[in-house]
Amino acid sequence: MPEEKEEKVEKKVKNPLSLKVLVIFGLVVVLAAGGVTFAVVKFILPQSQPATQETKKEEVAGSYLDAGEFITNLADKDEVRFIKIKVVLELSETKIDDEKMKEKEGVIRDTILSIVRKKTSDEVHGSEGLSKLRGEIKEALNKKVFGGKLMNVYFTDFVVQ
Numbered sequence: 001m002p003e004e005k006e007e008k009v010e011k012k013v014k015n016p017l018s019l020k021v022l023v024i025f026g027l028v029v030v031l032a033a034g035g036v037t038f039a040v041v042k043f044i045l046p047q048s049q050p051a052t053q054e055t056k057k058e059e060v061a062g063s064y065l066d067a068g069e070f071i072t073n074l075a076d077k078d079e080v081r082f083i084k085i086k087v088v089l090e091l092s093e094t095k096i097d098d099e100k101m102k103e104k105e106g107v108i109r110d111t112i113l114s115i116v117r118k119k120t121s122d123e124v125h126g127s128e129g130l131s132k133l134r135g136e137i138k139e140a141l142n143k144k145v146f147g148g149k150l151m152n153v154y155f156t157d158f159v160v161q
Contacts, residue, residue, distance in 0.1 A: 062092040086157035
């Protein structure tokens with residue numbers, strides 16, 4: 001019987017020691033995880049943050065102006081081809097003066113029509129052709145009407161026949 005008491009005493013002595021080791025090991029793991037989290041937040045995330053800020057700037061839109069629908073013939077020589085497009089203009093200004101836009105409507109429509117009429121069906125075919133047409137319209141309208149305030153040109157309908 002006294003031997004059993006000695007074994008229990010030895011077991012009791014071993015348990016607090018192993019408990020201390022577990023607590024110390026747990027603290028080391030928590031501190032290491034905290035250090036890794038701090039390093040990621042402090043050094044890795046700030047490097048990718050400027051791209052996020054640029055994206056947010058691009059997402060901020062101005063106002064939109066519906067330039068209307070255009071139906072005209074294309075410059076194809078071998079056969080008669082038509083194009084039908086609906087154009088929406090994105091301006092950097094947040095508010096558009098409706099009176100000013102009504103005054104400029106004729107210039108806007110004429111500029112778009114004169115650019116589109118000069119194109120052949122091959123030139124407006126595909127995404128590259130659309131991109132070039134969009135760029136030409138944007139450049140011409142910025143020069144004639146908007147003074148650099150036109151941000152983008154969108155085609156909401158585009159049919160070549």
